[in-house]
Amino acid sequence: MTRPAFLRTATLALLAFFASGSSMGIRAQDVPAEGAALEFADLESKADEVVKVNLWGRPLDQAKKLVGLRKNITSSVRSFMNGLTAVYRRTYRFRRDPPSEDDVAPVHRQLAEDGWVPMIETADRQKPESLSVYSYSEDERVAGMTVVTREANEVTVVKILGPVDFEALSEIGSGLGLPVMNVATTDIKKPAAAAQPR
Amino acid sequence: MHRHDKTSQLEAQLGRSLTRRAAPAGFSGGVMQRIRAEAGRDPQRAPSARFLGLPGLRISFPRALAACACAAAVLVALVVPGWHTRRQEASVAMQTAERELAEVLQLTGLGWVRAQEAAFSPLQDKDND
Numbered sequence: 001m002t003r004p005a006f007l008r009t010a011t012l013a014l015l016a017f018f019a020s021g022s023s024m025g026i027r028a029q030d031v032p033a034e035g036a037a038l039e040f041a042d043l044e045s046k047a048d049e050v051v052k053v054n055l056w057g058r059p060l061d062q063a064k065k066l067v068g069l070r071k072n073i074t075s076s077v078r079s080f081m082n083g084l085t086a087v088y089r090r091t092y093r094f095r096r097d098p099p100s101e102d103d104v105a106p107v108h109r110q111l112a113e114d115g116w117v118p119m120i121e122t123a124d125r126q127k128p129e130s131l132s133v134y135s136y137s138e139d140e141r142v143a144g145m146t147v148v149t150r151e152a153n154e155v156t157v158v159k160i161l162g163p164v165d166f167e168a169l170s171e172i173g174s175g176l177g178l179p180v181m182n183v184a185t186t187d188i189k190k191p192a193a194a195a196q197p198r
Numbered sequence: 199m200h201r202h203d204k205t206s207q208l209e210a211q212l213g214r215s216l217t218r219r220a221a222p223a224g225f226s227g228g229v230m231q232r233i234r235a236e237a238g239r240d241p242q243r244a245p246s247a248r249f250l251g252l253p254g255l256r257i258s259f260p261r262a263l264a265a266c267a268c269a270a271a272v273l274v275a276l277v278v279p280g281w282h283t284r285r286q287e288a289s290v291a292m293q294t295a296e297r298e299l300a301e302v303l304q305l306t307g308l309g310w311v312r313a314q315e316a317a318f319s320p321l322q323d324k325d326n327d
Contacts, residue, residue, distance in 0.1 A: 053298045053301075053302060055295055055298060055299055055302070059291065059292070059295045060295070060299065062292050062295060062296075063292070063295035063296045063298070063299040064299065066292060066293070066295075066296035067296055067299055067300055067303075077303075081299075081303065087298075087299060087302045087303075088302075089298070089301070089302045089305065119313075120313040120314070120316070120317045122312075122313060122316035122317065131309060131312055131313050131316065132313075133309060133310060133313045145306060145310075147305065147306050147309030147310065147313075149305075149309055156305060158302050158305045158306050158309065160302065160303075160306055166310065169306060169307045169310045169311075170307065170310060170311055170314070171307070172303050172304060172306070172307030172308075173304075173306075173307030173308045173309070173310050173311030173312070174307075174311055178300065178303055178304065178307070
């Protein structure tokens with residue numbers, strides 16, 4: 001190979017290397033259908049603050065690995081977490097007008113249309129609070145769970161897809177099984193019963 | 199006289215002398231043919247007078263190498279900070295994903311526990327009894 005030809009080839013190879021490097025970033029992925037269905041325009045327009053979380057695929061796998069590295073995480077929680085295929089969260093915060101049951105009705109309607117079955121529904125007549133737990137079954141197995149909570153100034157919808165281990169969920173909900181580390185849990189309120197040793 | 203013009207003149211002189219004279223001892227016919235062909239070319243268009251195929255860009259190999267190294271250094275200086283930033287962004291995104299996953303799990307677990315407590319509260323058990 002002559003020198004100019006060598007130099008030309010070397011330069012082109014160098015340029016091609018750097019050009020390919022610029023496209024190494026994480027590609028944007030479309031939100032899967034389950035997450036796309038979790039859009040509630042009325043609630044969003046009324047809310048003063050909206051939190052949206054869509055985790056699936058590679059980011060979810062990386063998050064699972066990092067959470068799995070935490071100390072004192074129980075094997076049942078780790079196993080349950082590793083089985084998850086997608087997690088979604090929608091939190092709507094209201095500073096002025098508290099959310100009513102009518103505001104949350106579209107959420108329940110949407111979940112019913114998507115085949116989610118209500119497991120437990122609770123409401124307090126004296127307080128503007130309600131809590132609903134939905135499940136989704138596939139092949140006679142619970143393959144997903146959605147929790148809808150309405151509080152005085154907040155509506156939260158969390159949806160997890162994957163085999164559900166209720167015991168592991170109880171461990172997490174009781175403050176055991178999943179140690180809280182570097183987590184801003186200002187909006188996570190523990191029940192009074194969980195704070196007392198059983 | 200400009201250096202480039204002088205070189206061209208010398209090359210032209212060499213070409214003329216080579217076309218007139220017989221091949222020097224030790225030079226084969228093929229070699230002489232290539233020398234004559236090269237000398238007969240327009241210096242501006244001859245392959246040996248080009249760098250990267252660009253006509254009129256006369257540059258020696260060490261200088262070409264140095265130019266390439268400079269270009270590579272500039273490219274690295276431009277690309278590396280961006281790459282570093284992308285890595286930092288990816289790291290922050292991973293930490294955010296970890297926090298979000300933990301929060302969603304805690305919210306779900308909390309909802310489940312609260313729902314259980316509401317559904318199977320001691321008050322309800324007492325009523326059932």
